[in-house]
Amino acid sequence: xxxxHVIKLEEIQKTYHTGEVDVHAVRGVSLEIAPGExxxxxxxxxxxxxxxxxxxxxxxxxxxxxxxxxGVDVSTLDRxxxxxxxxxxxxxxxxxxNLLSRTSALENVEMPLLYNHKRIxxxxxxxxxxxxxxxxGLSQRADHHPNQLSxxxxxxxxxxxxxxxxxxxxxxxxxxxNLDSQTSIxxxxxxxxxxxxxITIIMVTHELDVARYTRRMVILRxxxxxxxxxxxxxxxxxxxxxxLREAQQAVQxx
Amino acid sequence: xxxFASLRIAGRALRRNKMRSLLTMLGIxxxxxxxxxxxxxxTGATKQVEDQVASLGxxxxxxxxxxxxxxxxxxxxxxxPTLTVDDAQAIAQLPNVLAVSPEVRDREQIxxxxxxxxxxxxxxxxxxxxxxxxxxxSGAMFSDQDVRSLAKSAVIGQTVVDQLFPGENPLGKTLRxxxxxxxIIGVLTPKGFNLFGQDQDDIVxxxxxxxxxxxxxxxxxxxxxxxxxxxxxxxLAQNEITDLLTARHRSKEPxxxxxxxxxxxxxxxxxxxxxxxxxxxxxAVSLIVGGIGIMNIMLVSVTERTRExxxxxAVGARAADILVQFLIEAVTLSAIGGSIGIxxxxxxxxLIAFLKHWPTVTPTVWIIIAFISSxxxxxxxxxxxxxxxxxxxxxDALRYE
Numbered sequence: 001x002x003x004x005h006v007i008k009l010e011e012i013q014k015t016y017h018t019g020e021v022d023v024h025a026v027r028g029v030s031l032e033i034a035p036g037e038x039x040x041x042x043x044x045x046x047x048x049x050x051x052x053x054x055x056x057x058x059x060x061x062x063x064x065x066x067x068x069x070x071g072v073d074v075s076t077l078d079r080x081x082x083x084x085x086x087x088x089x090x091x092x093x094x095x096x097x098n099l100l101s102r103t104s105a106l107e108n109v110e111m112p113l114l115y116n117h118k119r120i121x122x123x124x125x126x127x128x129x130x131x132x133x134x135x136x137g138l139s140q141r142a143d144h145h146p147n148q149l150s151x152x153x154x155x156x157x158x159x160x161x162x163x164x165x166x167x168x169x170x171x172x173x174x175x176x177x178n179l180d181s182q183t184s185i186x187x188x189x190x191x192x193x194x195x196x197x198x199i200t201i202i203m204v205t206h207e208l209d210v211a212r213y214t215r216r217m218v219i220l221r222x223x224x225x226x227x228x229x230x231x232x233x234x235x236x237x238x239x240x241x242x243x244l245r246e247a248q249q250a251v252q253x254x
Numbered sequence: 255x256x257x258f259a260s261l262r263i264a265g266r267a268l269r270r271n272k273m274r275s276l277l278t279m280l281g282i283x284x285x286x287x288x289x290x291x292x293x294x295x296x297t298g299a300t301k302q303v304e305d306q307v308a309s310l311g312x313x314x315x316x317x318x319x320x321x322x323x324x325x326x327x328x329x330x331x332x333x334x335p336t337l338t339v340d341d342a343q344a345i346a347q348l349p350n351v352l353a354v355s356p357e358v359r360d361r362e363q364i365x366x367x368x369x370x371x372x373x374x375x376x377x378x379x380x381x382x383x384x385x386x387x388x389x390x391x392s393g394a395m396f397s398d399q400d401v402r403s404l405a406k407s408a409v410i411g412q413t414v415v416d417q418l419f420p421g422e423n424p425l426g427k428t429l430r431x432x433x434x435x436x437x438i439i440g441v442l443t444p445k446g447f448n449l450f451g452q453d454q455d456d457i458v459x460x461x462x463x464x465x466x467x468x469x470x471x472x473x474x475x476x477x478x479x480x481x482x483x484x485x486x487x488x489x490l491a492q493n494e495i496t497d498l499l500t501a502r503h504r505s506k507e508p509x510x511x512x513x514x515x516x517x518x519x520x521x522x523x524x525x526x527x528x529x530x531x532x533x534x535x536x537x538a539v540s541l542i543v544g545g546i547g548i549m550n551i552m553l554v555s556v557t558e559r560t561r562e563x564x565x566x567x568a569v570g571a572r573a574a575d576i577l578v579q580f581l582i583e584a585v586t587l588s589a590i591g592g593s594i595g596i597x598x599x600x601x602x603x604x605l606i607a608f609l610k611h612w613p614t615v616t617p618t619v620w621i622i623i624a625f626i627s628s629x630x631x632x633x634x635x636x637x638x639x640x641x642x643x644x645x646x647x648x649x650d651a652l653r654y655e
Contacts, residue, residue, distance in 0.1 A: 054649055057568075059568065059648050059649050059652075060649060079572075079573060080572045080573065080574075083567065083570050083571060083572040083573075084570060084572070086567075086568060086569065086570045087569060087570020087571075088570070092568050092569065094652070098561070098564075098565045098568075098652070099565075100562060100565065102266070102270060103266070111565075111566070111569055112569040112570055114259050114571075114575075115566070115569065115570040115571045115572070115575055116570070161569065165570075
C-alpha cells in the first residue's frame with residue numbers, strides 16, 4: 001500500500017511529440033515523499049523539473065509510469081477528476097503569485113472553496129479563508145486588493161489560498177523568484193512554520209540559497225534524478241532574518 | 255459551483271469594463287427597444303381598427319341582393335331586385351337569428367328649417383339600432399307600430415343635425431323628403447367615420463315601410479341586416495340563411511350574397527398577423543446582430559483572461575465550472591441589455607402616445623418574448639467562447655502572458 005507516502009512516483013516518463021523530434025522531458029523518475037517532508041526539487045532550465053512539477057501538481061499526465069497521491073493513482077484520472085484532485089489535495093503557490101486582480105485578498109483565498117464539491121456555506125467560506133490568512137499573518141489585510149499589497153504580502157495571500165482546502169500537499173513553483181532577498185527569507189519562514197505544523201511541502205527552485213531552507217534536496221538533470229539527499233547545513237529563516245537585520249543596522253550605524 | 259457565486263463573478267467581470275459592457279449590450283438594447291416600440295405602435299393601431307370593426311356591430315350578417323344582368327351589361331351586387339320583405343320575415347324566424355332589419359337605401363335632397371342637404375335616407379326596422387350598435391342620444395327610435403302604420407317618423411344623425419338645425423334642438427321638428435313631412439323623433443349618438451371613410455352620422459333613418467311606400471315605390475330591398483345570436487352561431491346562421499333563400503328563390507344560380515362581420519374581423523387579424531411576422535423577422539435579425547456583438551466581446555474576454563482561467567483551473571475548477579462562468583457572463587449581458595431595451599421601447603411608445611396621441615399598447619406577451627429571446631441569444635452567442643475557455647489546457651493558460 002502507498003498510504004505511508006503522500007507521493008509515490010514510479011518510473012515516471014514524459015515525452016512531448018512536437019514536430020519531428022520527440023522531446024523526452026522526464027526519463028524515468030521514481031520518488032517517494034513521506035508526510036511532513038519539505039523537499040526542494042532543483043535543476044537548471046531544461047532539466048525537466050517544471051514538467052515533473054506539472055505532473056506532481058496533477059496538471060498533466062505522465063506518458064509512462066504511475067503516480068500515487070495519497071494512495072490514489074492520479075496518472076489514470078480524467079480531466080474532471082484531476083481538477084478535483086487539485087482542488088482537494090494540492091495547494092499551488094506560483095512564482096508570479098497568480099492572484100486575481102481587483103479581487104480582495106479574502107476573496108482570492110476563498111476561490112478554491114467555490115470549486116469544492118461539498119457545499120460550503122458562505123459564512124464558513126469566510127471563516128476558513130480568514131483562518132488561512134491568519135496562518136500566513138495577513139488577517140488584517142483581508143480587504144486589500146493585490147495591487148495594494150507588497151510582493152511578499154501577495155505571496156502570503158497565495159499561500160493562504162493554497163492552504164484553504166487543507167490539502168495533503170503544498171506545491172510551490174519558484175515561490176521566491178519575484179521577491180527580494182529579505183522577503184524571500186520571510187516567505188521561506190512561512191513555509192518552515194507551516195512545515196513545522198506537519199504540512200508536506202514540495203518546492204521547485206533553481207536557487208541553492210533558497211533550497212537550503214528545506215529538509216531534502218532532489219536534483220534533476222536531463223530528466224533524471226542525479227542527487228537525492230537531506231539538507232546538511234539547513235538554514236532557519238528566523239535566524240537568517242535576525243542576522244540580516246543586524247547587518248543592516250551595522251551599515252546604518254557605520 | 256453555485257449560481258450566486260457565478261453571478262457575482264460575472265457582475266465583477268462586467269463592471270471591470272463598464273464602457274465595453276455597455277457598448278456590447280447596445281446591440282441587444284437597440285434591437286429589443288425597436289421591436290418593443292414598433293410592436294406597441296402596431297398593436298395600438300390594430301386594436302383601434304379592431305375596435306372600429308367591433309363598433310360596426312357584433313355578429314352582423316348582411317344579405318345583399320343579387321346582380322342584375324341584361325344582355326351584355328352586368329350590374330353589381332344589389333342591382334337586381336331579388337330580396338323581399340317576406341324574405342326578411344322568413345329569416346327572422348330562423349333559430350340562430352336574434353334581430354333582422356330589411357334595408358332600403360336612397361340618396362335624397364332633404365329640406366328643413368329653410369336649409370337643404372343631400373344625404374343617405376335609410377329604411378330600416380327598429381332592430382337597426384341594436385344590430386349596428388347604435389344608440390339614441392336624445393328622443394327615441396321608432397317602433398314596430400310605426401313600421402306597421404307607415405309612420406312619418408325619422409331618426410337623424412349628428413351631421414344632418416349640424417347641417418339643417420345648427421345650434422337648435424331638432425326633436426319634434428319637421429324635415430321634408432321628396433316634399434313629404436317627417437317628424438324628427440330621435441337623434442343618433444355620433445359615431446364618426448367608419449373603416450371605409452364614410453360618415454356614419456350623415457344619415458336619416460325612417461321605417462322601411464314608409465321608405466318603400468311613401469318616399470319611393472319599391473317592392474324589393476337593397477339588403478337585409480341580420481344579427482346572429484352569438485359569435486359561435488354566426489357561421490351556422492349564415493348557412494341557414496343561404497339555404498332558406500336558395501329554397502325560397504328557387505333559382506339555380508344564387509341571386510343573393512351573404513357576408514358576415516367575422517370575415518372582416520378575420521381579414522383585420524390576418525393583416526395584424528402579417529405585421530406580427532414582419533416584426534418577428536426584424537426582431538430576429540437585430541437580435542442575431544446583437545448576439546454576434548456579444549460573441550465577439552466574449553471571445554476577446556476569454557483571450558484576455560486566459561491567465562485567470564488557468565488559475566481557476568489550477569485550484570480545481572472543472573471545465574464545466576469555467577463554461578458556466580462565461581455563459582452566465584454572456585447571459586447577464588444579453589438579459590440586462592434586453593431589459594434595458596424593453597424599458598426603452600416602452601418609454602418610446604409612451605412618448606409617442608403622449609406627444610402624438612397615437613394609441614400604443616405594449617402586449618405583455620411581447621415583453622416576455624423579448625426577454626426570453628434576448629436571454630436565449632446570450633446562451634447561444636456565449637456558448638462558443640465559454641466552450642473555448644473551458645477547453646483551455648491549464649498549463650498553457652497559466653503560462654499565458
